[in-house]
Amino acid sequence: MARALNFVMFFLVILFFALTVENHQANATGTEAPAPQPQSSNNHTMNGITEGSLQPQECGPRCTTRCSNTQYKKPCLFFCQKCCAKCLCVPPGTYGNKQFCPCYNNWKTKRGGPKCP
Template sequence: MAKKFCGLMFSVIMMLHLLVENHAIETEAPTPQPQQNSQFPKYGITQGSLQPQECGPRCTQRCSKTAFKKPCMFFCQKCCAKCLCVPPGTYGNKEFCPCYNNWKTKRGGPKCP
């Protein structure tokens, strides 16, 4: 009985070791992602370079990481409709779109996300 138990435990330990080892091998070297600097024009970074129908996908990407998706999408689409431009990335980079960057609320804060 003890031999069977030891054999079973050895088998379980070996399987766990193999699973951990295989998982470590798979996650050690992620494939490098290409830099998006060369792709900025697709985001409509120059003022007026987007068509109104392109605002939805650009704002979806812009607001993808926020916890406040509905207000972000509302204001992003409002800003895009006016400026025809959405900065690249999910945050910052507003210097690429002056209209988007300079539109302020009544309180003086940024209107566009």
């Protein structure tokens, strides 16, 4: 019984601190978290291709090109196609150039690393 009570008390203390930190962060900025904004029409352009201008059927060839120099082709193609389906954009070249597709560049994993190759 005492062990269960200790566990409940520990959980409540952790919850209290989590809420306190969250409130402190919201007060420090003076506002709540900003509402998600719709994608702006200020899309990046390169070689006549605008971010978000691809059709879903164009993702396969673009991702094949993007992943052509990696030794991890299967996972590269999987994540590239997933990112392309969401963003309708694949950066040019086989590496880098992500500034031309901000959606593709800004999608992160749970750990904060890049989701898209």
